[in-house]
């Protein structure tokens with residue numbers, strides 16, 4: 001217990017001293033309030049929290065303002081929550097009981113880290129142009145090259161944004177392929193904007209693309225194309 005506390009304090013000290021790293025959340029991320037409780041599971045985690053920096057808050061406010069006339073819609077996001085969509089996927093599993101047990105333990109991967117340490121993001125759907133914008137602040141536990149985001153963390157957010165775009169467009173769909181071009185490293189703690197869209201639909205196949213840019217739009221960090229396949233209700237996944 002004592003050893004784990006010392007190790008956490010060391011981690012905090014290292015992170016606080018690291019240039020370019022977002023300040024840690026004002027609240028102690030290991031406080032009981034942050035434990036795995038139903039309160040956290042059902043909390044919309046795409047709303048502002050103390051770890052969000054000014055860019056993140058400003059962008060969130062701008063998109064919320066744009067949502068007032070109904071042209072944009074904020075998409076809530078949970079650690080784990082049964083929705084109609086998660087109900088929909090049950091038909092793809094032969095053993096419904098086993099599936100239910102698995103789902104009761106499951107958490108959405110990008111929501112599995114504590115507040116401010118990993119993936120902080122909010123998505124907005126443009127209902128007119130049918131595209132999704134994700135504002136993303138990558139925390140200190142997502143480091144790859146020193147001071148920059150890990151490529152896998154970038155890929156995760158790309159997949160999550162393209163996935164949301166596909167699901168909003170056609171319902172339950174899975175990533176079949178994902179091709180990413182990493183053009184510039186993304187500094188830890190900085191805010192980036194992921195713009196995604198459906199380019200083409202061919203039967204059950206959806207071709208999507210996205211790019212990741214800096215808030216001032218001057219830097220293109222990554223570009224990606226993907227294929228999602230709408231699941232066939234006649235085919236089981238396992």
Ligand SMILES: CCCCC/C=C\C/C=C\C/C=C\C/C=C\CCCC(=O)SCCNC(=O)CCNC(=O)[C@H](O)C(C)(C)COP(=O)(O)OP(=O)(O)OC[C@H]1O[C@@H](n2cnc3c(N)ncnc32)[C@H](O)[C@@H]1OP(=O)(O)O
Nearest residue numbers: 085086089159160163164172173174175176177229232235
């Ligand atoms: C369980 C799904 C989850 C649904 C979400 C539910 C709730 C949402 C709630 C909250 C979530 C919010 C946001 C979402 C966040 C993140 C999304 C992350 C998504 C993922 O992270 S997901 C994990 C990685 N993903 C996999 O784990 C897939 C493994 N895979 C398969 O499960 C199958 O592979 C599948 C289903 C893809 C297709 O299988 P299938 O049997 O339905 O279809 P089939 O094979 O017949 O292909 C049909 C046509 O696609 C072409 N095709 C297929 N694959 C291709 C490839 N790779 N390249 C080029 N073409 C390909 C064929 O060539 C044919 O083309 P054609 O018709 O022209 O001949």
